[in-house]
Amino acid sequence: MYGIYARVSTINQAEEGYSLETQIxxxxxxxxxxxxSLSQVKIYRExxxxxxxxxxxxMNELREDIANGIIKKVVITDPDRLTRDLTDKLIV
Incomplete structure (x- = not known):
């Protein structure tokens, strides 16, 4: 199964073309x-x-699903959607 992780932190991001819907x-x-196959996709909206x-x-649910073997690959629009911290990116 594939995971899609989409995150916005502010309304401004959503209005500037980075909405959850746009990312997804x-x-x-x-x-x-x-x-x-899109039937094998789980969406994580933050x-x-x-x-x-x-x-x-x-993010915690995504990480748990990866650890349990439910999610094999994650698709994102930009690495900053996962986290802004390099160490945290390596953890994910």
């Missing part, structure tokens, strides 16, 4: 372009959470 749409297009702290509800 771009990730779905990427999955399709790779010839993968709204109003900063990228400075890795301890976020949907």
């Amino acid at each position: 749409e771009l990730c779905m297009k990427r999955i399709k372009s790779l010839g993968l 709204e109003g959470r900063t990228g400075e702290d890795i301890d976020r509800p949907m």
Whole structure:
């Protein structure tokens, strides 16, 4: 199964083209372009959470699903959507 992780921390981000819907749409297009099935996708939506702290509800669920072998690959629009901290990116 593939995971899509989308996060916005402010309303401004959503209004400037980085909305959750926009991120998810771009990730779905990427999955399709790779010839993968959209039926094997789980979406993790994180709204109003900063990228400075890795301890976020949907991030924690994503990390748990990866650890349990449920999610094999994660698709994101930008590495900063996961976290802004390099060490946390390596953890994920």
